[in-house]
Amino acid sequence: MKTKECPSCAMEVDASSKVCPICQYEFAETKTSYKWIAILLVISMILLLLNT
Template identity: 80%
Template sequence: MNTKECPSCAMEVDADSKTCPICQYEFAETKTSYKWIAIILAVIMLLYLVVF
């Protein structure tokens, strides 16, 4: 079972939980598309720095 730590109360909760069952902290949803966009932009910046 995958777990994650609640930043509010430090309780280990199920990784798929959207809220902490203890303190009701709402976990932010991260979209994978934003991660890929950030990676692509970082690669483009590195290539730009190497070429110029």
């Protein structure tokens, strides 16, 4: 079972949890589409810098 640490109370909780069962901290949802957009932007910036 994958776990993650709650930044508020430092308890290990299930990785799929949206809320910590101990302190009710709400984990931010990260969408994979944002990650891919960021990766593509970084790659394109690197390519632009290499071509100049």
